[in-house]
Amino acid sequence: MVGRRFDDGTFTLDLCIPGQVGEAWEVVGTFVVTLDSGATLSGSVSGTFAFPAGGTTLPADLALVVTGSTGTRRPVTGTIAVTGDRTESVLFESSLGGTFTADLRL
Numbered sequence: 001m002v003g004r005r006f007d008d009g010t011f012t013l014d015l016c017i018p019g020q021v022g023e024a025w026e027v028v029g030t031f032v033v034t035l036d037s038g039a040t041l042s043g044s045v046s047g048t049f050a051f052p053a054g055g056t057t058l059p060a061d062l063a064l065v066v067t068g069s070t071g072t073r074r075p076v077t078g079t080i081a082v083t084g085d086r087t088e089s090v091l092f093e094s095s096l097g098g099t100f101t102a103d104l105r106l
Contacts, residue, residue: 023051024048024049024050024051025048025049025050025051025058026046026047026048027045027046027047027048027049027062028044028045028046029044029045030042030043030044030045031043031044031045031064033064033080035071037071038071039069039070039071039072040068040069040070040071041066041068041069041076041080041104042066042067042068042069042070043064043065043066043067043068044064044065044067045062045063045064045065046062046063046065047060047061047062047063047082048060048061048062049086057085057086057087058085058086058087058088059084059085059086060082060083060084060085060086060096060098061082061083062081062082062083063079063080063081063082064079064080064081064082065078065079066078066079066080066104072106073106074106075106076104076105076106077104077105078102078103078104078105079102079103079104080100080101080102080103080104081099081100081101081102081103082096082098082099082100082101083098083099083101084096084097084098084099085097085098
């Protein structure tokens with residue numbers, strides 16, 4: 001199945017990531033993505049944020065496993081890979097720019 005391609009968009013992850021400068025921070029948690037239609041995808045998230053010493057840009061490699069959906073015609077499952085760079089211009093507020101690749105099944 002071929003879906004629509006979107007050039008950009010936004011999503012929110014609410015994470016608490018313990019770690020130290022110079023380490024890769026392990027990410028483990030849950031996520032909810034809300035689409036423009038109001039439909040949601042939810043599941044587990046895992047991966048890493050690298051935190052190089054002296055840097056404000058953190059390379060990110062995340063895997064979102066979709067296990068639930070609401071507002072869709074049929075249940076949705078699959079994976080979403082998120083790779084890119086996280087920047088934190090204000091303490092505790094960050095953005096992630098990169099690639100969001102989905103392999104979803106209806």
